[in-house]
Each structure stands twice: as C-alpha cells, then as structure tokens.
Amino acid sequence: MKMPGRRLCSFLLCVALGWVASLAHGANALPNAASTFPVNVPRVIPGHSVVFVSVDYRNGGAMGVFRGLSEAAHAVGWKVTALDGQGSMARICTLLAQPRTLAADAVVLGGFDPDTCETQLRTLRQRNVVLVGWHAGSDAHVPGLYFNVATSPIEVARLALAEVMRDALERQRPVGVVIFNDGRFDIANAKTQAMADGVTRCAPGLRCELLAVVDVPISDAAQQMPQQVQTQLARWGERWTYAMAINDVYFDHMEIPLQLARRKDLANVAAGDGSVKALSRVRSGRAAQIATIGEPLDLQGYQLLDEIQRALNGSPPSGFIQEPLVLNTRSLQHSGGNPSREALKRWYHDRWLK
C-alpha cells in the first residue's frame, strides 16, 4: 500500500494515538500523570461558536476529542460544528473557506498541520478567527496556531520503556529489546530514539541490551511481522525478551508467530496506538503484549475550549500538556474509576462558570 505522503502518515500516527486514548477512556484507565492542573483558567463567556475541522472523523481519536469539546461546549453554552475532511486535504481546504467557518469565533485543526491550506488559514487569521490545533504538529507550539493540544512523543516513549523496565524487574530477567519503527515519521523516529536511549541507559539492577531497531512500515506490518518474528528469533534467540514498537499494529501480528515459536515469555510493549485488539490482548493477561500508551481525548477536548477562551480573552495559552495514559494488564483489569480525570473536568467547570 502506497503511503499518501508524510502528512498523511503523521495523521495516521495521531489516529493510532487516538485509538489508545479512546480505549483507555472506555476502559476507565487510571491516569498516571495528571497530578497537575492548568492555572488561571478563565471564566467562559457563552455564545461563541467553534468549527472543528477533522481530517477524518472515522478516526476514533478525532471523534473522541470532538465529543469532549462538545461536552464542554454544551456545559458553557457554546456551539460546536463538526466538519469532516474525509481524509482529503482538498476537501479540508474547501471546508476552511466556507462561510460558516469564516463566521466562527474559532477553528480547530484536527490532525493536520497548519501549513496545509495556507491561504484559507491566512484568511481566517485576517478575520481574527482563533486557530487552535489537536495533533496539528508534534509540539504544543506550532507556528500559525494559537496552541496545539497534543501529548509528548518523548513522554510516550518514556512511559513505554518504564513498563518494560517494570516487567523486567518483576520477572528479574535481562532486557533484550528489538524496536519496531516506521522510519518515515518524525514522531516515530523520535519515539524510537527515546526508547533506544532509555534501553541504553537501562534501569538500575537490570541488564539492558538494545538488540535491534527494525524498520517496518506500519502498513506492511501484517505481511512482514510473522517473518520478522522468525528472523529476529533466529537472530537473537533467548536474548530477545522484549519487543517495543511505535504502534500496537506491529503486535497484532506477533502473538501467534511467537506461540508457534514457543516464545511465550517474550513480552511486547507499544508506545502508542492501542486498538481494541491491543487492549483486548493486554487485558487478557495471556498475550505477549503487556502494555500500551494512550491519550486522554475527552480532557483534550476540554482543554481545547479552555485554550480558545484564553485566545478570545487575548491571554496567552495555558501551556498545559496532559500526560499520556499507561494501559497495562493490571490497570485494565483492575481499574475501578478515573477520579483524576473527573477532577480535572470539575476544575474546568468550576472556573469557566465561576
């Protein structure tokens, strides 16, 4: 399958992240990094209108964030309109030039970079339409946008690596890691680099070894991964104890090949994605994959509204970056609620409506 381009692959990566967050939300996973709340949350003035332009609402992440934004807007009396780009950049540019988009107080760029549809965005800026992004770039601060709500890929890689280290410490075995990467994406490369660095640094009391970084395009995972399992097992044998990947998709095709190879001890941890399949595997506790890292999509929707109000107030962005979610067998099987996420929503409510 031929990739549509770099931007599209970036989007797919975001989609993968969204899937994880969505599943985490559905599984009431406990947040592991939500100890801090945004400061100076402004009072919200009712009556504003926001247009949420998503690159593709078939993406569960985009839909999750839109639902969060709609929930918050309903609470404060804002109107949110969803415009679906259906995966087409041309369509996205058309949507951005529509009157209702031009008449909105703010436009959310869902999953596409601000350098896309530059002309239309310029027009919006000239009309003082606030432009905010959700995964519109790899960083919170993206040129041309007031703020970009996203998680940090480095933090995602770190949390994934921490799960590997935790498992290794629990099972008291050496860490021999093969990382599966799609070198076409900067974020993937960043994650891979951070994971590789972490393995190299290792954890106290453990013996760590970065066996290989295998570049397998995500779109080719189904075809290549069974073979890659045999290849890597043949190459590394018992030294290979952990497989890490920038996305859960790689592990969809590793479980049975590992069983056939009689390597039930090999554990997999994914830095991102977390499809139904991944969560199902992790929750069963019988699969090779033991964890995946997701995003708090509903809270990201709340934050989008907060950031827009700040922009309308002429204030600087909050700079608040939400923590990714660690989704392992224990958290999935034993989670009884999500008090931190509910607390953050109340936090926003109290301040928006004060």
Place this chain on the structure above:
Amino acid sequence: MQEPLAFHRMHQARALAGTMLDRLRVWQRGLSAGVLMAMTVGLLLPALGGALMLWNVRQDQALTLRQQVLDNKEEVLARVLAEPLWNFDMDGLTTVGNTALLDPEVISFRVLDLDGQPLLDLKAPPRPLEHQQTLQRSIVHGNTVIGLFQITVDDAVLQQELRRDRTVFLWVLLGQFVGGVALVFVALRRRVLTPVRRLMGFSKELAAGRLETPFQAHAQDEIGQLGRQLVRMRDDLLAAFNEQKAVLNNIRVGVLFVRGNRVLMANAAAEEIFACPANGLVDTHTRQLHCSDEQFDHVIRNAAAAFGRGSVAYETELQMVRRNGEVFWAHLRGSVLNRHQLNQGSVWIVEDVSTQRQAAEQLRLSATLFDCSADGVVVTDRHHRVLKVNNAFVRLTGYELSDFADQPLSVLNSARNPPDLAQRMTRALDNGAGRWEEEVWLRKKNGDTLLALLSFSTVHDDRGQISHHVCTGQDITYKKASEHEIRFLAYHDPLTSLPNRRSLHDRLQSALMPQLGQPPYGALLLIDLDNFKILNDTRGHVMGDRLLVAVARRLQARISGQNMVARMGGDEFVVLLTGFACPADLQTQVPPLAQGLLEGLAKPYRLHVHGMEQDRHQELHHRCSASIGVAPFHAGHVSADELIKQADMAMYRAKATGRNTVVWYAPAMQDEVVARAHLEAELNTALREQQFVAYAQPQVHASGRLQGAELLIRWQHPQQGLVSPMAFIPLAEEVGLIVPIGAWIIDQACALLAKWAHLKDFDTLTLAVNVSARQFLDEGFVAMVLNALDRHGVPPGRLKLEVTESLLLTNMDNVTRTMNQLKAHGLQFSLDDFGTGYSSLSYLQHLPFDQLKIDKSFVSALDGSGQPSPIVSAIVALGQNLNMAVIAEGVETEAQRDQLVQSGCEHYQGYLFGRPTPVSTFEEQACRVAL
C-alpha cells in the same frame, strides 16, 4: 298435574327424536349423504397419506439442512475467529463467541490455543435440551493452524420447529380437507344437487298437474339438458293439455273431472256455470256445488248405485248452487273412468238448464196468461185467418174458434165503425208499422155491440217475414162511460149540473180572448143568495141543496145561447153574458136581464121536504132574494181573475146596500178595497207597536157610588191621532185581528184590576170588556182569559165580559160551552145592547148572564117625562126575575137618569157620569169623587 305434564314432555321429546331420525334417514337416502361420505373418504385418506409423506420429507430436509447449516456455521466461525485469534484479540473472540451463542442451537462455545488450552469457554443460559452434538474445527490463518474451536449444539429448536411444522401440517391438512370438502360439496350442491332438487320440484309440480309451473334450465351440463328435455316434455304436454282444454272450453256444457269428491279439472263452461273465476273450481269439494248435503249424498248414492248396476252414465236434473250463492237448475250427467274402481275418478257434464226451464215456465205462464187474460186475444195468420182465440175473447164476443172456420175475423166489424176501418187496419199492419191500435165497435155473436180497444201486433218469423198477427181486445164500453162521467164532473157542479168554477174559468178565458169577428163586450154577473145560511142552519143542508138546484134551474131557464150559467160554490152563481158589440148594448140589455134574474129568483120556491113517514112528502115554501154584482168587460182588457174580483166587489156592495139588488162594478169599489187593505196593515202595525190605548168609562149606582167601569179601546194613530173603535173594529172582526186586539184589551183590564186591588176605593170595582163574537168563538179564548187572570193575579169575579145578542145567534152550542167554562171560574157576563137583536128568553134562561145592559137607543128614546119607561121597566123586571142586574148605557142627561130611576134601573153608564177617558184620568176623577 305433574304426571301428565311429564308424560306430555316425554311424548314431545320422543316425537322430536322420531322426527329427527326420520329426517336423518331421509337425508341418508339422499344424494347429499352419499356424496359427502364419498368425498370424506376420498379426500381424507389421500390427505393423510400425503401428510405423512410430506412430514417425513420435511424431517429429512430439516435434518439435512441443519447439518448443512452446522457445517456452514463451522466454516464461518473458523473464518471469523481466525483474525481475532491471530491478533490474540480476546474481546474479538468473546464477541464472536457471544454471537455464536445467540444461535439458539448453540449451547457452548470454546476456543483452544495451539496447546489445547481453552482461551475462551462460553455457555448459553440453561434451557431444555434435546439431542446434543459437539462440533470441532481448526482455526486457520493463512495456511497455518492457529487454534481450535468447539461448539456444542442441540436440536431442541429443530425438534420444536418440527413439532410446530407437524402441527401446522395437521392444521393445513384439516383446513385443506374441510375446505376441499366444502368446496366440492358447494360445487356439487351448486352444479348437481340443487339442479337435481329443482328438477325434482319441477317434476313434482308436473306430477301434481301444475303444468304452468315455470322452469328454466340454463346449464349446459347433463342436468341442464335433462331439465330442458323435461321442459320440452312439459311444453308438449301443456300444448296437448291446452288443445284438450281449448276443446273442453269451447264446449257449451260444463265438464268436471272429479276424483275423491274433489274437482281436479273444470272447463270454462263449468266455471261460468258455477260463477267461478278461472281455475276457481279446482280442488273444490263437489259437496259445495250442491244445494244441500242431503242432495249431495243423494246424488252420490244414486250414482254409485247406477254404476254398480252397470250403467255407463248417471243422469239427473237437479238444483245446484253457484259460487255466488245463486241456485240454478242443472242437468247432470256423470260417468266413471273405471266402473270397478270408482276412486279412479269420474267425469261430470253439467248443463245449466235454468233458461230452458224458465222458457218452459214462461211458455206455461204465457199459455195461462193467454187463457186467463181479461182481454180477448186472437191469433191469426198473415192472411188474418183466425188460428186461436182465448176464453176472454169468447166471453166478450160469444164467438168460438170454430165459428171462424168459415168466416173471417171481419165478421166482428160493427156498422158503427167508419167504413174504411178494415182498410186502414190492413194497411197499417202490412206496411211494416207492425202495430195498430184503435177503439173499435165490435158486433157480438148475439148482435149486441161493444166498444173495444183493439191492438194488433204483427209477429215476424226468422226471416223477418210476417207470420202471425196477434190481436188483443179490451172492452172499454164502461171505461169510456166512466171517463165521460169523470170529465163531466171535472167541469160541472155535481149538485146542480151547472158548469163549475173550473169550467167557468175556461169559458171566461176564452171569452176574454179577443177574437176576430166576435163582439168583444160582455158582462159577468155574480149572484149570491141572501141569507142562504139561515136556511142551511135552520132547515139543514138538504133543503139548502134543493134550493140551490131550484135556483140553478131558474137561472138556466133564463140564460140561453152562448151565455153561460155556472155555480161558483156555496150559494154563489155566475152568469156570463157575451156577444155585445158595444158598451151601449151592455147598458141597455144587461140591466133588464139582471133585473129579470133578480125577480125570477125572488119568486117563492116549493121545496120538497121528506117527512118522518116514508113516501109522504111535504113542501116548504121558501122565499129567497139574491144580490147581483155586475162586472162588464171588454175582451182583452181584463183578466178572468180580475173580472171575477170586480163582480165580487159589486156583489158585496149589493149585499151591503141591503141585498136583493143589482150593483154594477165601479172603479171606486177597488179604492175601498185598497183602503181596507191599508187599514188592515195599519192595524197589524198598531198591534205590533202597541198603538192601542185603554179608555175607561165609569159605571155608577143610583146612589152615585162608583161600581166599576167599562174598558174601551182607542187607537192612538201616529198620523191620524185618536181613532174611534168604530173605524177599525168592524174590519178587525172581519179579518180576524179582533182576536189579538181583544186579547190585548183583556190583558189591559186584568193588569188594571191587579193594580186596583192595591188601591183603596178601587179594590171593589169591576171592569167590563166588550167581546166580539169572532173572539168569543176562538178556540183559545178561554185559555187566554184564564191565563191573563192568572198572570195578573186577579179574582175572576172582577172581570165582566160583555157580549152582544148577535153572538148568541152564531153558534149556540159553542157559546154555551165557553160561557159555562168561564162562569165556572167566576167570571161575570153582561148581555150588551139588550133589546136590539133577536132576543130570546130561552137564551137568558140557559146562559149564565149576570147583567143585562139596556141599549142606549132605549135610553136616548126616553121622553124625559119623568114617567117610567115601559120597555125599561119590562127589562128591569125581566132582570129581576132572572136574577140579573140591569144597567143602562148612554145615559147623558139627568132627566134620562131620573126616568131610569123611575123605571127601576139602578145602574148607569153614560156621559152624564163620565166620558171614556184614559185610565189615569179615570183614576184621578174617581179619586176626586171618592174624596
């Protein structure tokens, strides 16, 4: 009561059960039952077999299909499970497992990994299970077996479905069977049973002889053809019947076919004979055709006997009865179809012989009439040869039939008849007139003649030729004489044989009609005998009649030529004198003639008087004068009635001028009559408008004491003022108005007496009232007087009725009765004008008079010498002897009073004591005198 009721119910139940069983048996015998049973067997058995076969096929199909489904399910599940198991997606596996468990057949679902360890083990909720079966299949991804799954299924659902299918099959079978039976039965009923039943009904109607029953067979099937053939047969039969019926209906005698005493068929003549509508005789019991049950039984019995004897037919003539109740004579002839089996029916021929019998009767009657007729009848042939005569003819003429053997009928012709009589008769009869009637003198065999009304009629034969003449003769000799007598009596007075009033009228009409060449002047003399009534009353009507006859003879003797004497009625005669050319002739010729009549009538009459002894006659010499009124006339200028009226007026004037005289009519007489009529009308008005007033004149005693008064009537005429009673009382008496006027004055007297009864000095006074003869003799007089007294509450003795002597001459018996009736109630009577009339002492002796009133003529005749008047003294003496008071009226001077005193008269009335004054004035004067 219970037992009979229970028994009755049981009996009813038995009867009902029996009826139902009978119907069932009938139904079982019917076509429907057989068809229904055949259909049941024929449809049910194949249906059952088919159902069992279908059921087995269905079961096999179900099991095969289930196996296919399970195989397919295995394959699908293996394919579906491959991806989640490859991804180790436990949620996916669970979802697939739960989905598999949604299948009601699946009771457990297991997924095993490559080591045979269960990855997923799901079970369906507990439920009733049937046969269980575990299926197992490898899960392959690509070409690699990556696991195993097991599902356990049971066939409870299948079995349930099969059971349901079996039930459905049964219901379908049942529905199919019932529907099939119903449809077949309906079709059978519609196409076969109903047409057959209609055919049966039709054939039953035909069998019952009702061939006119309509039937239509439209169907093209065999039954329809059968029906049409039946209709054709019926039509042929009907045509044959109609032909027979036409034959029968054109027979003039009635034909009845009878079976079991009921008429099965009757032709039109029979229906006409028995006055029945078309087909009205059918099913009629023959007993109803007979006059009585006895006659019916008699006919049946005799007919059976006749047939039993071997007779072919039984005939009789008897009276039968039509439907409208009319009885007629009938000739009845009956024959049976089978002499040995009478119940097969009989044919009766009925002929209405009433007409023949009536004709025979008529013939008999005619013969009797011919023989018994009071008129003589002769029948001749067309040549007037005598063929037959009846008894009356023989009796009238004396000629027998045999007498005409050698002489013609003309031998009867009398020489008194016109010579051309026979010729006229022959001509009239032969020229087609057919009838000739004339009064003819007949010569009897003994030579006498008689007047007969002969009536000849011709009799024609069938060809219209004269065959006979019938002559009837009626002896009208006496009838003619009677007619002459009647005609004479109609125009003549039977007593005097003079023309009567009717005849006079006719003659007068003719005389008063101007006729060319006839002298137009004439005179009508109305002659009335003077005092004829006295003769009638004193000598009786017979003598009066004889006088009238004698007068008639004398008048006839003096009147001749075209002049006429007639009797108008009573004692009035009329002489009509005509043929005067001018009035001068009248003036010169009539007076001597009238005078001659007067003198002729005035001569004494010798009237025969029948004595007590037979054949001993006496003669009465009677003198009688007459008053003659003459009314001259000019033909065309006066009517008969008017002329008679003028003569009447003249005659009355003659009477009024003293009788025995001739008075010519003058127009002034008419004026007097008119004046009298006017006065009569005014009197009526006066009565109606109460224009009469009462005046009272005192009656006093010699002592000067007022004793009473005479109440007199006056007429207060609105234009003429006070009118004397002398001016209207005579007319009132004449026209009868005196009755109500008299009643009025009596009522006034009673009212005055009632008033006086309450006045001092008046309560003893009497009131005298004059009563005329006509009033006194009125039928209601007594009741009127008593009613007035009673109404006013007056003692009758205070009222005194004054009557004149002339009253006593009118009707003595009635006067006596009336006076006695009133006297019985206490009324007083005074004889007025005493001494001027035909005073008879016997009247005074027998009538209850209380007072004699000396007429004023005697009082005025007193010479004033102071000496007693012999007449007054005689009257006073008479009154004293008869115990009657005597009062003198018209006393105007004291000398008269003194002389009356001297003569012994103590009661007076006259101007000397007071003129008649209004009652109020009288009362005032009386009060003054009393004071």
